[in-house]
Each structure stands twice: as structure tokens, then as C-alpha cells.
Amino acid sequence: MRASASRSVGLHVGIALAAVGLAAISGCGNQKAAVDGDTAVLTERARQVATAWDGSTAAAAWRAGYHPMGEAVQLPRSGLRGQADKQAYEDQNFVLRGELPGTSPKDGQVTWPGGDSLTRPLVSADQSYTTLAGTHVGGEPHLTVTGVVLGEMTMTTSRGPATVPAWLFTLDGYDTPLKQAATVPSELFPSPIKAARDIPGHPLNRLVGITDDGRSVTVVALHGVCDDGVEMDVLETRGSVVLSTTVKGHEGGAATCTKQARMQQVTVKLERPVGDRVLLDARTGQPVPYKGSHGISPSPRGS
Missing domain, CATH: 2.40.128 (Lipocalin)
Incomplete structure (x- = not known):
């Protein structure tokens, strides 16, 4: 299932990537690879993450713990x-x-x-x-x-x-x-699957919020300045919701592409409420961290 972006925000990579601990973007090559690459690789990765988490000790600990998913x-x-x-x-x-x-x-x-x-x-x-x-x-x-x-x-x-x-x-x-x-959140149990280092693109930056009915989830994703933004794929299972991102389109050539990143807020609609299912990032194999929308402002570029 693919979702469309709701709005986009701009941020220089020196700030955005330092804040979330990501590696620097290596020019347009990775962006174009993400655009032209076979999305089957990421789809298979999402299946692996869901399989690893569903029924795992980590998932049981997640459901038994206290993990805020809304504003503190x-x-x-x-x-x-x-x-x-x-x-x-x-x-x-x-x-x-x-x-x-x-x-x-x-x-x-x-x-x-x-x-x-x-x-x-x-x-x-x-x-x-x-x-x-x-x-x-x-x-x-x-x-x-x-x-x-x-x-x-x-x-x-x-x-x-x-x-x-x-x-x-x-x-x-x-x-x-x-x-x-005032309550200290529970510690995360180690993920049953390691992060994928060989898939182009970036991990999700944050979870912004979940609607009251649990049917829509809003996250912030990173993409480059030389593409047309983010597309989101969702894999829903009985025990988890796995999100994975790809970039769409490609603007400019190598001479105009710079090492900058944009943050884009994306809302996805689910087939059924999140409930107590674990919301996961396909690339990291970890629950998407909740950080809210603080510091996110509209981009002059738009979505």
C-alpha cells in the first residue's frame, strides 16, 4: 500500500543529519539508485522485519511496557x-x-x-x-x-x-x-533483527502522531534535494506495521545536486487501527521513535 505525502519541510543536512545521527548523503547517486532500484528489495526487507518481530520476545516486551506515542x-x-x-x-x-x-x-x-x-x-x-x-x-x-x-x-x-x-x-x-x-518510559528490548546497511535511502526520522481511531499514522522521512519527495510503503500483519520509504522522481544533474536533505511529513492510512501492533521502520528493524512535530515548519518548496 502506498501513501502520498502530506507536507514537506526543508532542513540543511548539517542540522538534520547531525540531529538524528545519520550518515551524510553521498550526492545524487544514492538518490537515483533509490529511484531506479528494484523496490522488491525493500519489500522483502519489510517482510523479514515483520517475520522477525511477530511473536518475538521484543514484541511481547513492547506490549507489556509503557511507550509514549503522543505528546508528553x-x-x-x-x-x-x-x-x-x-x-x-x-x-x-x-x-x-x-x-x-x-x-x-x-x-x-x-x-x-x-x-x-x-x-x-x-x-x-x-x-x-x-x-x-x-x-x-x-x-x-x-x-x-x-x-x-x-x-x-x-x-x-x-x-x-x-x-x-x-x-x-x-x-x-x-x-x-x-x-x-512525569513517568519514565520503558526501555526498548533489543530488536530481533539487525539494521539493513545495504539498502539505499534513510531510516524514518520520527513518529509525529496517530489519529484517535488508529487508522492514520504520520511520520517524518528524509529525502534529498534532487528528487520529488518520499513515497511510503506499508506492510500490515497481525502483530506489526512496517513502514518503508522510497524517493520519487529526480531533478537536476550531478553538477546541481548538493549534500542536503529535506524532512517530509507523510501520513499513511492503514487497513485497520494500529492497536497494540508494533510500528516498525523497515531499514532499522526498530520501532519508529516518537518525537512529535516540534521544530517542523513548512517548506517553501511544498510537497
Whole structure:
């Protein structure tokens, strides 16, 4: 099943590839190989990944663990008001008025609607605030935190929606708090299949989100500046959903092709909801990491 791209974003390879730890693009040769190559190789790779994961110990550990698949931060119910507050949040520019809680429980319960629960370590209020505010020390514009208490929030996980402990940050001027999940995710079990090093192209950069009905998945993929963007293939099995990308078209010659990469946001529709199936990258053989859409902005090129 092939999906079309939803929107594309541009980013120089020096930033994009350093951020995700990928190897540099070696000119247009790899791009053209991905365009002209036999996609049967990637299709077979997807089958191998699905076969390795379905029924594996890694898949069982994935289903038994706590793996966030949605935003760890939830803004106040009414959202942020005005461009200044939105900019302060994007810049991680917060000012703390008062003191953070000095003590908190070491562990907390993640609970799912069916009654399943899991005990996981909690980050402290200080750690949570540092994640939220970074290293900024004020300036304008900024958001002011006037209080912090331990509460809870609902977020999407690999096992569906769950109620998790969260630090609730009261913001000056807002009636409802900003919430940040306090629960430490479960560690990933080693993949039952090694990454493929000999297939042209790039691993998926991130999972952005899954719709409430589980029928659509949005990811970010990398492609070169000398092609027409990304096409996504999906292999669905009973236990997994394997995503693999190829590039389409080819623009310019060797003289005009540069070592740059673009990030492209792609939405794929599934035949049935993701559910507790593992969402996998065909090239890495690993679950697609959730990172959200933070820092992704529209490309002037379009999709």
C-alpha cells in the first residue's frame, strides 16, 4: 500500500543529519539508485522485519511496557494566548516564581482503560521543569510558572490511551495548568533483527502522531534535494506495521545536486487501527521513535 505525502519541510543536512545521527548523503547517486532500484528489495526487507518481530520476545516486551506515542506536554485547555506566549513556549523561555516541590514519590502508576497498570519511575519536579524550560533564564517574551503539583494526564501510548502521573505547572494568567508527563518510559528490548546497511535511502526520522481511531499514522522521512519527495510503503500483519520509504522522481544533474536533505511529513492510512501492533521502520528493524512535530515548519518548496 502506498501513501502520498502530506507536507514537506526543508532542513540543511548539517542540522538534520547531525540531529538524528545519520550518515551524510553521498550526492545524487544514492538518490537515483533509490529511484531506479528494484523496490522488491525493500519489500522483502519489510517482510523479514515483520517475520522477525511477530511473536518475538521484543514484541511481547513492547506490549507489556509503557511507550509514549503522543505528546508528553499538554498545553492549558484554552491553548496559549497570543504570539508572545507561543514564542516563549517554542523558545523554552520560562520564569519560575516560587519553589519547586522538594520531594515526590519515586514511582507512579500508568493505567489503561481495560484495568491493566504498570509501575514506572517518576522524574522529579526539578527534572521536569528543566526539560520544559531548558537553560533559559528569563528575558522577553516568557511564561511565568507560579506553582507546581503532581497530578495526572491522559496520553497516547503503544497500548492505547493511558492515565499517567504528570507535573502540573500553573502559568500566570491561565486558569488551567500546563501538564508534562512525569513517568519514565520503558526501555526498548533489543530488536530481533539487525539494521539493513545495504539498502539505499534513510531510516524514518520520527513518529509525529496517530489519529484517535488508529487508522492514520504520520511520520517524518528524509529525502534529498534532487528528487520529488518520499513515497511510503506499508506492510500490515497481525502483530506489526512496517513502514518503508522510497524517493520519487529526480531533478537536476550531478553538477546541481548538493549534500542536503529535506524532512517530509507523510501520513499513511492503514487497513485497520494500529492497536497494540508494533510500528516498525523497515531499514532499522526498530520501532519508529516518537518525537512529535516540534521544530517542523513548512517548506517553501511544498510537497
